[in-house]
Amino acid sequence: xxxxxIPLTWIVFSILILIPLAVLxxxxxxxxxxxxxxxLSRPEARHALMMTGLIVLxxxxxxxxxxxxxxxxxxxxxWLSRRVRQLFNSIVDLPYAVSxxxxxxxxxxxxxxxxxxxxxxxxxxxxxxxxxxxxxxxTLFVTFxxxxxxxxxxxxxxxxxxxxxxxxxxxxxxxxxxxxxxxxIRWAVIYGTILTVARSLGEFGAVLVVSGNIINKTQTATTLxxxxxxxxxxxxxNGVALVLAIFSVGLxxxxxxxxxxxxxx
Amino acid sequence: MxxxxxxxKGWTWGFRSTVLLYFLLLIVLPIAGVYVNSFSEGxxxxxxxxxxxxxxxxxxLTLKLALIATVINVLIGTMSAWVLVRYDFAGKSLLNSIVDLPFALPxxVGGLMILVLLGPNSWMGKLADTLGFQFVFHQPAIIIxxxxxxxxxxxxxxxxxxxxxDHSAEEASYTLGASKRDTFFxxxxxxxxxxxxxxxMLAFSRALAEFGAVVLVAGNIPGRTLxxxxxxxxxxxxxxxxxxxxxxxILLTLSFxxxxxxxxxxxxxxx
Numbered sequence: 001x002x003x004x005x006i007p008l009t010w011i012v013f014s015i016l017i018l019i020p021l022a023v024l025x026x027x028x029x030x031x032x033x034x035x036x037x038x039x040l041s042r043p044e045a046r047h048a049l050m051m052t053g054l055i056v057l058x059x060x061x062x063x064x065x066x067x068x069x070x071x072x073x074x075x076x077x078x079w080l081s082r083r084v085r086q087l088f089n090s091i092v093d094l095p096y097a098v099s100x101x102x103x104x105x106x107x108x109x110x111x112x113x114x115x116x117x118x119x120x121x122x123x124x125x126x127x128x129x130x131x132x133x134x135x136x137x138x139t140l141f142v143t144f145x146x147x148x149x150x151x152x153x154x155x156x157x158x159x160x161x162x163x164x165x166x167x168x169x170x171x172x173x174x175x176x177x178x179x180x181x182x183x184x185i186r187w188a189v190i191y192g193t194i195l196t197v198a199r200s201l202g203e204f205g206a207v208l209v210v211s212g213n214i215i216n217k218t219q220t221a222t223t224l225x226x227x228x229x230x231x232x233x234x235x236x237x238n239g240v241a242l243v244l245a246i247f248s249v250g251l252x253x254x255x256x257x258x259x260x261x262x263x264x265x
Numbered sequence: 266m267x268x269x270x271x272x273x274k275g276w277t278w279g280f281r282s283t284v285l286l287y288f289l290l291l292i293v294l295p296i297a298g299v300y301v302n303s304f305s306e307g308x309x310x311x312x313x314x315x316x317x318x319x320x321x322x323x324x325x326l327t328l329k330l331a332l333i334a335t336v337i338n339v340l341i342g343t344m345s346a347w348v349l350v351r352y353d354f355a356g357k358s359l360l361n362s363i364v365d366l367p368f369a370l371p372x373x374v375g376g377l378m379i380l381v382l383l384g385p386n387s388w389m390g391k392l393a394d395t396l397g398f399q400f401v402f403h404q405p406a407i408i409i410x411x412x413x414x415x416x417x418x419x420x421x422x423x424x425x426x427x428x429x430x431d432h433s434a435e436e437a438s439y440t441l442g443a444s445k446r447d448t449f450f451x452x453x454x455x456x457x458x459x460x461x462x463x464x465x466m467l468a469f470s471r472a473l474a475e476f477g478a479v480v481l482v483a484g485n486i487p488g489r490t491l492x493x494x495x496x497x498x499x500x501x502x503x504x505x506x507x508x509x510x511x512x513x514x515i516l517l518t519l520s521f522x523x524x525x526x527x528x529x530x531x532x533x534x535x536x
Contacts (some may be wrong), residue, residue: 005344005347005348005352006348006352006354008344008361009344009345009348010356010360011477012341012344012345013345013360013363016413016416017367017413017416018363018364019382020375020378020379020381020382020413021378023378023381023387024374024377024378024381027381030536038305040283040492063441066287066288068285069280070284070288073281073285077281079281080288084490088288090528091288091292091293092288092292093524094292094296094521094524095292096447096524097470097474097517097520097521097523097524098474098517098520099473099474099475099476099493099494099497099513099516099517099520100474100476100477100494101494101495101497101498101501102299102448102474102494102497102513102516102517103478104296104501105299105497105501105506105509105513106295106296106298106299107295108501108506109295109298109302109506109510110295110298111295112358112506125347137291141291141292141295144288144291144292150361173277197407198368198369199372200433202369202371202372202373202374203371203372204371204372204373204476204477204479205372205476205480205494207499208498209501220475221371222374224369225371225373225374225377225480229377229380229481230360233384234381237377238377238381241284241371241373241374241377241378244370244371244374245370245374248366248369248370248371248374249366249369251360251369251371252362252363252366255365255369256294256362258297
């Protein structure tokens with residue numbers, strides 16, 4: 001049997017992943033290197049890549065910090081009753097089940113220009129939807145579970161003997177955190193960070209709905225790819241997509257390295 | 266003085282409230298908002314929104330295509346997981362690393378790759394065209410996009426089960442004279458099945474929700490190639506937020522049910 005299965009697996013992987021990647025890479029250069037450079041040096045492309053970078057930065061920091069804390073509270077937070085923690089625990093996963101477009105729609109329904117909160121922010125001169133803050137909120141929503149779900153299993157496996165020992169011996173909560181908890185969850189946090197970066201880099205549906213995809217204003221790299229494709233500007237779309245794909249492959253390689261060190265030591 | 270201030274109980278309290286507030290405002294409030302919004306004009310308006318034939322046809326089409334994509338993924342995913350765990354061959358670690366690529370790659374890029382590979386200007390597209398068959402802007406392309414995006418789920422769900430599997434049961438089966446086929450269906454498949462089920466459910470719910478890859482390759486013709494998420498996007502674009510919210514509620518409730526089922530299956534397994 002193995003005679004057939006191994007080649008068949010190669011065929012599946014080639015058709016689904018390897019060949020499309022190769023076609024994308026050649027497509028970006030179908031007008032030569034100059035075509036690729038021209039696609040990326042368009043002002044809208046540079047602006048879109050900058051927007052994506054900013055979103056990734058803000059989202060990773062916010063969801064990184066709050067995700068770690070939420071993970072710790074859900075495992076260790078004895079000040080919350082067991083019931084409440086179980087309920088919150090199942091709510092954390094909900095963004096996974098929400099289509100990105102619906103995630104974007106939620107933000108529009110809640111903070112859009114026709115809503116109470118939206119009008120309030122507009123009056124104090126602060127635009128949320130069709131602007132940067134809305135795009136960040138949409139991406140925060142979509143990526144929230146990633147860090148929590150990486151930190152929690154490590155804390156659960158670890159148990160809290162060491163932490164209790166530390167605090168019994170008189171260490172304050174910050175000291176306990178830095179000296180005892182942090183070293184053991186460090187690789188899970190790194191892994192969670194990489195996942196969050198990858199997901200926010202590639203977020204498309206939610207951002208498209210919330211941003212309105214306004215060129216040179218709220219356009220991100222992924223929504224630019226979409227617009228280039230709608231305008232039949234295939235080479236340009238391929239160029240921007242190739243940059244995104246290179247980042248994704250890089251993050252995937254980092255993930256491979258982090259995965260090996262992630263577990264409890 | 267400074268240190269006692271830093272250790273004040275109020276800090277802990279404030280910190281905890283901030284984290285919980287962030288969680289509630291970011292996750293719970295928006296989801297509740299969609300449900301409230303779609304029923305804000307009463308049941309009648311909700312029913313009217315979902316009984317629009319374009320809307321319910323989009324939901325049915327999405328269910329059908331997601332189901333086909335899931336079946337394909339169960340077949341190729343089970344095979345790939347089996348090969349990646351049980352056999353040694355050149356390039357094994359490469360294949361094992363690129364399994365996750367569809368997760369890491371932006372979905373819009375995934376859609377673009379399919380479009381470039383199978384589109385009307387590619388040789389594959391031209392070949393299919395001369396055979397009187399079209400991929401892109403038709404249902405096959407949507408299925409391919411869904412298969413691509415959900416490819417890792419089944420594989421990653423089965424792999425750990427196969428790695429942990431006790432070889433003695435399999436060996437006993439052979440020793441007792443069972444054929445390879447019997448051993449596979451009676452011994453190996455049952456131990457893989459929890460992984461296949463939870464992987465398939467995850468893949469199905471992800472395929473239902475998929476937007477980025479689908480919007481690029483689908484023709485978005487109502488009733489034929491318009492999926493639910495693309496329909497919702499269109500309704501938002503044309504400022505019919507109530508209609509979008511109604512279909513979102515249907516899709517969300519379906520996804521939440523699947524998520525709940527996955528959890529039920531997993532807790533039963535660990536018990």
